[in-house]
Amino acid sequence: MASTSHPSRVSTPVPAPTTTASTSPTPPTFPFPSIYSFPPFFTRQPNGQTWSSQLSLWNSLILAYCRFHKIWRVDLNTAVEWDLFSNKEINRSLKLDTCREILNDMVKKGDAEWVSGSGSAKEGKNTSAIIFWRRPEEWANLISDWIDATGQKNAILTLYEISEGDSSYTQGTHSPYPVTILHILTSSHAEFHGIDSTILRKALDVLVRRGQAQIMRSADGEEAGVKFFGVQ
């Protein structure tokens, strides 16, 4: 049958099966889903229904990618160059406008938030977004679990101590936990190691609302630290 025979003239080669596995060096590479090798995935689909499905596929891909690489913010000016938005193997990349539309949709769904004033004043469009690969409520739970697990109730921690992982509480001599579970505690902390300050602040706001934490201010009104009360 004519339709099943291969056409003689093909403008674009059919993408070869991925061969990255053999060449990839030690740093783990993000396992892209199969849709990433589907060329039309990088074209904004004209059909509304298809587009909405494409949006949610991009949404979950971006969340998974950022989670894998611990990326807190996506700045479109540079991110369009990332392998996330540009598949070199099939020579396809997402247009800046389409990226922005996708991020806009993520913001609408609560999976991201524009950093206001991040775009050039002339264009008036934001280019940088915070990606919530965990929602602030989830971060709040993780932080409060960590506080409980490491016996830091009623302690006052600086925001830096939380985000930059001063692990003395889990490694110090006064830790009430046996060595065997220390790595569990530190690995749960590793989840929010280096957490973006805006996300951390949102997570702390959740804890404050729950009455589990209180923001401490220094004399000049700067936020100095957080006091945790833990769950009653």
Added chain:
Amino acid sequence: MSLRRGVGLAAFDNSQRAAQQYSDLGSSLLSAHISELSDQLKTFQSALTKFAESHANEIRSDPVFRAEFVKMCAAIGVDPLASSAANKKGGSFWAELLGNDVNDFFFELAVRIIELCRRTREENGGLMLVDDVRARINSLSPNRPPVSHEDVVRAVATLAPLGHGFEIVKLANREFIRSVPQEMSKDQAVAIEATQAMGYISVPILRDNLNWETARCITVLDDLVAAGLVWVDEQARPREYWTPSWIKQV
């Protein structure tokens, strides 16, 4: 005398008696036959029940075994999913016999197929490869026994009494589940078949392989996009129209 020869009025009684005796004999033979048959049927049923009981797990969990079982049923002329409407108790002959296991298996699978098709409808316009459905269903619930291609086809068949909506269509020798009750034109069907060769089609591909006018190609492709059955790749020259059934294969 007359008594011996049976003439006279009494002869009527005689012949009636004889007829009665014949019919008594006949019905007793018949009932013996029936009871024999029903004994055989009972034996058959109990054998089947025993078989189903002892193999219920395999029927449910082993796709190869299930396929063989269904094939065996077909060979002896019984349909394990025979219409339940025929039975006042609301279950088919097999449902009673097999304790609903076989029926439940296919009905439940059908429900999972419906859910999957509904969830991916925006992505594929309601047309999905049976093998794709099978692979996704198996990967969605890795803890459950795997289902086979035949299981999926059979499960979709159980949806037939519900009217149009879910059906198996064959394009380019591959089976698809069509979950949107919308007629595909001949041209559209041919174009979708063509995507199965390389994953995509384009105006030149259709024109050169099918000898269609350019306008005809454009119309068909636009219709397929409108139906959500293909995805557009604008970064290809000329523009390519990809079938989402290719996503797993690129």
